[in-house]
Amino acid sequence: MVFFKNQFANVVEWEEFRDDMIFWKWSNKEIKKGSKLIIRPGQDAIFVHNGRIEGIFQDEGDYNIDSQIIPFLSTLKGFKFGFNSGMRVEVVFVNTKEFTVRWGTQNPVMIPTPQLPGGMPIRANGTFVFKVKDYVTFIDKIAGVRESYLVDDVKLRITSVLDSLLMKWISTEGKDMFNLQANAAEISRGIREDLDMELLDIGITISGFQVMSFNYPPEIQAMITKNASHSMIGDMGRYQQASMIDAISSGKLQSGGMAADAAGMMMGMNIAKEMMKGMNGDGGQQGGNGSGSGQQGSSNASGQQGSGSAPSGGGKPNFCPNCGAKNEGANFCPNCGQKLG
Template sequence: MGFFKNQFSNVVEWEEFRDDMIFWKWNNREIKKGSKLIIRSGQDAIFVNNGKIEGIFEDEGEYSIDSDIIPFLSTLKGFKFGFNSGMRVEVLFVNTKEFTVRWGTQNPVLIPTPQLPGGMPIRANGTFNFKVNDYVTLIDKIAGMKDSYLVDDVKLRITSVLDQLLMKWISREGKDMFNLQANAFEIAKGIREDLDMEVMGHGMTITGFQVMSFNYPQEIQDMITKTASHEMIGNLQKYQQVSMTDAMSSGKLQGGGAASDMAGMMMGMNMANEMMKNMNQGQKPAEQKASEPAKSEAPEGGKKYNFCPNCGAKNEGANFCPNCGQKLN
């Protein structure tokens, strides 16, 4: 008797588990008397009969179908196992974890901008997070027709609409087209809300969406870098001087050509002008001081002048200048 009992026993478990699998269906087999259900961490087991959910079991562990499962199934409570009979019930195992997926634009997204009639070609990349949150909708829309569902299936659906959403939210929130990273949070927030509406009809929800970086064409990136250099230096003339110095030190202006000679001459003239400005600024206070007239003040204590303050003649101790008669005390 024990031989036949073991022969009809089944173990109901997620046999083809993969970390990137959203759900897997145990079906087309009979649950016999003495069968066991095994639920592992991060899994829910959903018993389905004729497309209708009979019961949902969430706690991990090992359960007896006879005593732990059947009594709690909604319409199968009165089912009694016969010795040679069983019942066909589908068991849908669902991965309950939050999935993290990397995304990236396959082709540049042309963002409308007045500066470029054809649009600004931008690539972007980042991550998004999602999880299953509605078993009824999941079974009705997907699990009723599929035996398994992978993360790549969701990623394919997301990326199919992502270009349009990037265009929409960059145009709306990208206040500075050449510094989109500054508005990445607002752009990502808007995209997440739209994507959530996209997958909600399949029993899932988008729990996060992040933009890690925006990438411009190399020509645009070079222009952005040059503009940033202008701003950092703060002066176009100084930027030209620094650029020319860098070019000469790197050897790009060597070779004796006309362009090299002209560049060297311009740099020399600019440096000479700067030196003359600095010299003039340094000499100006000294010239002003030298041009001030000498003040002739009488010596303290009533002493006589050694030189006449009027004509400059030397005084030999007289009270009046022998040359012009100026009083000297």
């Protein structure tokens, strides 16, 4: 019975096809005479003998191994099934689709920045896309030593180097540390190129990488939001006045309370300050004109007094230079006591 059992033809196929599995290895030890190969959509079948790729079959369909597969194998073209022997060969099925995977930093990445000596703790998340590209390298490095390979295995490999790549490209392209989203495209492009070089070593290519968002610590995010709102407001004084008026009129600040009293006092001070600015502006202009005319009148008066205050003989002045009182030839002014001679 064992003799006839070994002669039964087998079907070489990947029956339990999984979307999260990158490759699967057919587990039987021998391919019997009359066996069939079934390739389903999204699969490639690779025949491996003694660690060497013998043939790659990519078109979906059913194939007779004796007549349609063996004639195309590299070193097994002349293989003939013996009386009680099968062909010892491995068949590796590869999932040919592109895998899209979500990623996220497990811990904050400390990005060096002058504003924070210890670095800026930043989290990030996004997606990356990959697929198997080089079958020879993939068989040599992965499929030759493992029975299967999952998307999670690739994700683990990528996340192990992602923190250092984020730090590298944020430092390179993050021109504004508080608005990294504006440079997300450049940062993503740099990380994709580096990851592609990293995974080509196992025959996998990264065809896409995207940073969807950068996340700051709550206190930093609150500061960024506040700064953005301030820059949109423009005139902070008017904004504060309008906010207080709105708060009081809407009933959020009840009259008679401490908050309402403080708000009313602040609003009154701000309004008084604005009024004083306006008055000082008008008064300054009028005062400037008045002081000019006053100086001119003083100049004329002093000129008139000066012309009659000192006699041509150089004796005592006829009028006191201090108060303008008439002098009768005394040495001191009888009105203010100013020395006259």
